[in-house]
């Protein structure tokens with residue numbers, strides 16, 4: 172039951188037990204009639220992730236490194252947001268925090284209306300599995316499993332049968348152009364091929380939030396453009412969003428919005444070319 176509407180957070184409504192839930196404009200009006208008096212509070216676009224004053228540091232005293240220094244931003248459904256900035260600027264740390272892999276020292280992250288800092292380890296793991304797929308620079312593939320088995324893992328974790336999961340995995344392998352490598356042990360693939368396996372594995376669970384950290388470092392231009400065109404055409408819709416950290420200007424044309432980050436701070440936004 173919605174009892175209040177948080178003007179500052181626009182599309183977020185508080186339930187009677189204090190949880191933030193995402194609601195679209197129609198739901199908000201239906202649930203809270205007095206909202207009709209303040210339509211200005213409601214934005215047309217729904218927010219997937221809200222990051223509020225995120226700070227993260229490593230070490231203490233003289234050895235303290237501030238990786239993220241008070242970052243606040245929203246990510247909307249339906250957009251491909253790029254994070255761009257020099258190496259060491261805190262981009263990977265920020266991705267780890269908003270995907271729930273790492274806790275911030277300060278600030279909060281609200282994903283699909285849930286403050287993920289309030290979830291315990293098991294709830295967080297479950298929530299991540301059904302919501303967020305992350306492809307980090309180190310792909311975390313299991314070297315002794317085959318290509319198809321690696322891609323099938325998210326389905327196995329969701330308790331699908333191996334047979335079913337492998338059929339699905341092969342669909343995604345053909346999308347990334349690796350259908351003929353399905354039964355080869357991953358350790359035998361090239362670096363670029365392994366990256367494509369990781370991309371297929373990230374996509375197979377059809378996450379509402381897809382996060383890619385420097386996806387293009389070891390792929391040639393054509394492969395990169397093919398995969399991003401696929402993500403833009405087939406994965407991105409009004410119920411999903413894609414967040415990409417990259418320094419690769421070859422793919423800026425796919426961005427809806429570009430966020431600049433330097434020395435742990437967000438230094439600006441600009442509209443992308445899409």
Ligand SMILES: Nc1ncnc2c1ncn2[C@@H]1O[C@H](COP(=O)(O)OP(=O)(O)O)[C@@H](O)[C@H]1O
Pocket residue numbers: 229230236237238256257258259260261262263264265
């Ligand atoms: N686990 C860690 N322990 C100590 N320092 C870290 C750790 N992770 C990142 N850092 C430091 O935080 C800063 C930001 O790193 P990172 O988030 O990887 O930046 P980027 O992805 O923009 O290159 C760097 O100075 C880095 O050395």
Ligand SMILES: [Mg+2]
Pocket residue numbers: 262263264384
């Ligand atoms: Mg990085």
